[in-house]
Amino acid sequence: MGQAYSAGLTVTDSIILRKERILPLKGEVLVKKGAKVKGDDVVAQTLLPGKVVPFNLANKLGVTPAQLLQYIKIKPGDQITKKTVLAENKGLFGLGLFKSEVRSPVDGEVENISAVTGQVLLREPRIPVQVKAFLDGMVTEVIEGEGVVIENKSAYIQGIFGIGDETLGELKMLADTPDDELDAGKIDDSCRDKILVAGSFVPFFVIDIARKHGVKAIITGGIDDQDIKKLLGYDIGVAITGHENVGITIICTEGFGKIKMADKTFNLLKQFDGKKASVHGHTQIRAGVIRPEIIIPLDFDENELVSKEASLPVLEIGTLVRIIRQPHFGRIAKVTALPEELTMVESETLVRIMEAEFDDGTKISLPRANVEVIES
């Protein structure tokens, strides 16, 4: 076969992006189709149902569940406060002497009353939720009651792993070369609200200093597994991240350990030094792959908003690939051959291999599964 499908992360100076910004539940969309929005603008909002509080009213009143309906003062759908009497008995001899009443433990609404269990379900007030645009762009579609689609033209980088939620800020290069380790001495108050770009590595104590200086995010080639643990307070078992509340977003472009940032990624970030970017650390490797993103919005014309048809990255002769496993982890090579037959590698595994060449002309062969196509 002359070509094969392969994994790949996108790193490009120009792409048409299309992002759905959807509410967790149906609600209200606040912007119209065609509107230009900024990353911080709220585009949709809703009220999430409040917490449900089960409350055994029959027990509280000292009656059986079947008797409860005789004494109840509320019905499903009623609005209630902590002052509302939910039920009261008729007192001694039905004369109101020593009568007892039960008041609601919460403010909210009555959801359900059961004569089988004697339980009532009370729902606390609704919780407002807002969805922001996240990226500067144009609203190209309104999904009624659910959210919007925002499109723009951006320089765009997918990371491999991240932690922390969506944030916006200006890019600030703190590394001179993609090999650099982030120098703590370079972090000062000028870094407040910025997205810092490191080279190959950022250790925990530097992340901590950055956090104290109000840095929004750090983009780095590699990070140490134990530093992530120190940052989160626990070890990551399964890679589903992005919702951690650690006061800073981290985006790793290459992987764990000290790994030089790919030249293409580094140069792209350098090119846009000082520009505004939208970033997040959301990572989900399993079922519905999500990778962290760095989005640097560019000026665009409406008729440019035609996104390319989705396709899998293709490995063929001439393709540039990044090696993603030892040996040569992190290096870039060009594919020179894709032999069909299975070949034995050092571990004695029989695999489909590819032959490739480094910049300096050195030739190697390695499993096809151990490379990522560098998409342009």
Added chain:
Amino acid sequence: MQYDEKRLTRIVATDCGSTTTKAILIEYVDGEYRQTIRGEAPTTVEAPLNDVTKGVINATQELEELARLKYNNPNIKFMEDGNFIIPRKGDVGVDAYVSTSSAGGGLQMMVTGVVASMTGESAERAALGAGAIVMDLIASNDKRMNHEKIERIRHLRPDMILMAGGEDGGTIKHVVEMAELVSGADPKPRLGSSYKLPVIYAGNVEAQEEIKNTLAKKVDLIITDNLRPKLETENLGPARDKIHDIFMEHVMQQAPGYNKLMEWTKGPDLQQVPIMPTPAAVGNIMQTIAKDEQIEVVGVDIGGATTDVFSVFTEEYIFNRTVSANLGMSYSISNVLASSGLKNIMRWVPFDLDESELRNMIKNKMIRPTTIPSLLQELVLEQAIAKEALRLAFEQHKEFASSLKGMQKQRDISEAFSQSTSGATIVNLMTLNLLVGSGGVLSHAPRRNQTVMMLIDAFLPEGITRLAVDSIFMMPHLGVLSEISPKAATEVFRKDCMVYLGSCVAPVGKGKYGKPALYVKLDLPDGKKFEEDIPFGELRLIPCPVDQVAKATLKTRGGLTLNSEKAKELEIELHGGTVGIVIDTRGRQPFALPEEKTERIQSLKKWMRELDAYPEDILV
């Protein structure tokens, strides 16, 4: 619907896994069914393609290309205009296309019961047996407050809920209370908000009306027979069938591209063949083997994200399945380290390694799950991690597979109450006949000897146990194929799927290192003999080909025993295999590795060398 060999001469079967779509070609050649070609491609159920059929087309294209090469016939074609050509006409088309699926996270369920260890456990067993991942078991007595249960139900977003509780005619209060909690949570399905969440009620029949009153408006309520009609009777069949129906009708309809895929899967007369959840298909095949050969079986499928363990034990062929949702070799590899601890992984590694290097290597595998160890050292490490993942998954399985299992099993009341307190597992390694491994790390190990080593070290089989591996992970395909042709499924299973690795002889008990433990005399089929008084703490590998047996005389020393009758002497036939007969005198109950590092590394190297598990350069 079932078909014979006249109507089924060429079949394509796929398994759409969470990362890879694996396709196999099965053909009727020279009077028998054989698996002839295999192809694979990345699964495309998620962005950017959002259509599972694209991956199926890519995998089938690889099959076509390889078939043209194999038969040197450029006219061979299975698909046209992105659709299977059914039935076959000469070189063109196939007679059937069948598929299993675990893509998009498989079938995810929540189950509820009244007493966690009784109706709760039964509901869990029904869901697992149907091929689901059980996200949580919520029971009246599970010690969580009601509002916590409601929050949990609301956040889970399963594909469906199975509710059990109460024996027929018993009190209805608790099961109705559980329905009230579900109703209060107003749970939404995982895929899409355009339909109501299916909820199967399989509890006390007397509560059905109240359950309808409580739930019918909020969810898509399906009522079926009580899965625990009496305390001592379990009836899982109807609930399992409903789960399968709903999986097809509701869940699969929502997954990207599955509508099209469901139209594709059909037999020669164009009748639809339902897509099966992958683990349900594997369970099908496991039970078929056990019943056909009248043996007790343990099977394991270790994947990237999860590890499934299946077992069939006792004379009633009681089937159990467990899913260890966060034990796997790629997505979940980091969780194996977190669950087992670094020390437990390193105890299987015959060299020293910097801890932070190992941790980062494991995390890098997690974020790039499809990479392959090309360095020998990395292979040894991955196999050490696999041993721990398998060990932990098997421990969970043993705990779950306890007394009251399977359909319609009658027991007396005293047994019913003792089930969880005594924790009496029905998994008995001494009576186990066959241990089958499958999944990438076991099926694709560069040397089968490594598979044997992983299976023995992880499962610690006792007495005499036959070992096998699924050659290229085709048990799911055969599980679903057996729905339309049991003959094709069993023939391919015996000839192409199962690779018998050999037998393991492991006396149970404690001994002293270096002191005699087991006298072994083997009369091998080629006329050769093997005779040795093997000391305690050793491994021996004696080659004996597949389909052949060696006549063995076994005599234990000290307090060691060889079977469930505590025999110390046995005259027995031992099955050979691609690896051979392994004698393991390292002891069982307990099995212990040397504590001291240098001594442990020396022992590991000795055993690995004896098993011919790795090239010599890594063992010097």
